[in-house]
Amino acid sequence: MKVKRNFIGEKNLTRKVAAYRLAMEVVRSGNEGSIKKTVTAIRKLAKFAKEELEMKNLSKLQSEHMKAFAEHLRNEVGDADISKAHAANIISCINRVFDHYGRDDLKLSAKEEGLNRGKRYYNIDRSVSNQLHEQFTDYLSQKFIQTGDTRYEALRIQVEMERMFGLRFKESALHDLKGIHRKDDMLDVVKGTKGSQPREVPILSDKGYELLNYAKDFKNEYGFNRSLIPDDMKFSQWQNFAYGVIRDFNERFDCDYHFHGERHTYAQERYLELTGFDAPVRSGFINGSYLQVMSEYYGITLEEAKELDKEARKIISEELGHHRIDVTCFYLGK
Incomplete structure (x- = not known):
């Protein structure tokens, strides 16, 4: 019978010493090679959580966070930052940590995520269908109407921006609705980008401008002074709210919606x-x-x-x- 432990974790697992302590606890065989690989994997996940999720303690991880981590690994493989075998090792070691703490809900499948060893596993359609997209955005609209909570409408706008302009979750959340160049039909993407590298994305249709105009009007009407995140919330708090909404939606409708x-x-x-x-x-x-x-x-x-x-x-x-x-x-x- 698996012993379920409290997954409290170290406060800063990006540090080698802290990651080593956790790896020593998880790798009960004491094999030095396995410990080193686990340390590398723990630090990799902790660095991602700290920089991308603004999360210092891995005990707050949710399944959607791990899906985002898998996406991060795929991008690094595609950019030749790491090999696919290395990514598969990271997932294997992280799964061992989660198994130790009885957190099967956080485990990833390297094969399903396109990161298994061997032949490159590209041909998986991870897009959100029109039907699922409309179901989720309708759900957010109804929650906004029923509760009056502006966070649901802000999240709906954010989802539409991700789909319309190809933005990452963090990019859409932190966008201030500025940098709209009508002459060139381009939109600046500055905040929340990978490696803090700004870029421009095309505004390809009138629907793109309609979405941006609506987003700006929404911000002004409801007093969102910075971005689509309420002024009294940090990005990490907003992300936890958004991922919680996704979890509730997926559980209620037996779906598998993810922002990416x-x-x-x-x-x-x-x-x-x-x-x-x-x-x-x-x-x-x-x-x-x-x-x-x-x-x-x-x-x-x-x-x-x-x-x-x-x-x-x-x-x-x-x-x-x-x-x-x-x-x-x-x-x-x-």
Whole structure:
């Protein structure tokens, strides 16, 4: 019978000494190699939690936080910051920590997250369907109407911005609705970006401007002076609220909605706009077969189809805030 322990954790597990103490407790065999790998994994998760989630104690982690961590690992693999084998080792070691504390709800599957060892596991569609998106945003609207709590409407606007502009959760939450360049149809993304690197994303339709105008009017009407986060809340508090809403929604309707899926939808829609074809992960033409279909449809050479695909992926990569087109394989398939 598994002994359930209280997962209190060290206050700062980014520190090697603190991570080592926890690893020593978890790796009961005392194997030095396993301890070192576990220390690396613990520090990796703690650094992500501290910098991206503003969370100092891992005891506050929820399943949605771990989904975001998996996304973070996928991005690092795609950017060639770490190998996929390294990512799989991190997940394995972190799962051992959670198993020790009886937190099966926080475990990740390397295979399901596209991070298993061996063949690169790109072709998983993680986008949010129109039906699920509408179901979740309708849920938020109803909560706002029923309770009068403006946080639900602010969160709904944030979700729409993620889908419309391909923003990360943190980017949409911290956006101040400034930096809208109507002349060039571009939107500045400055706060909450990966590596604090600002970028511009395109405003592709009137619906984009309508959303931004509504968001600005909402902020003014309800006294949101900084961003879509209420003035009396820190980002970490807002994130906990948002993830709690998702958890309640998923449990109530037996769904699997996650914020980062909106970015996948954005990437796939952009690929369709730029190439005229559904992304491989959506069309089912995978393992390069989509290039042959593209070539035959347009009456161009296979090399020209590859160039069209490459150029589209490059644009999408930049719009998502990445610097390598390889990472688009996780969004679009290959």
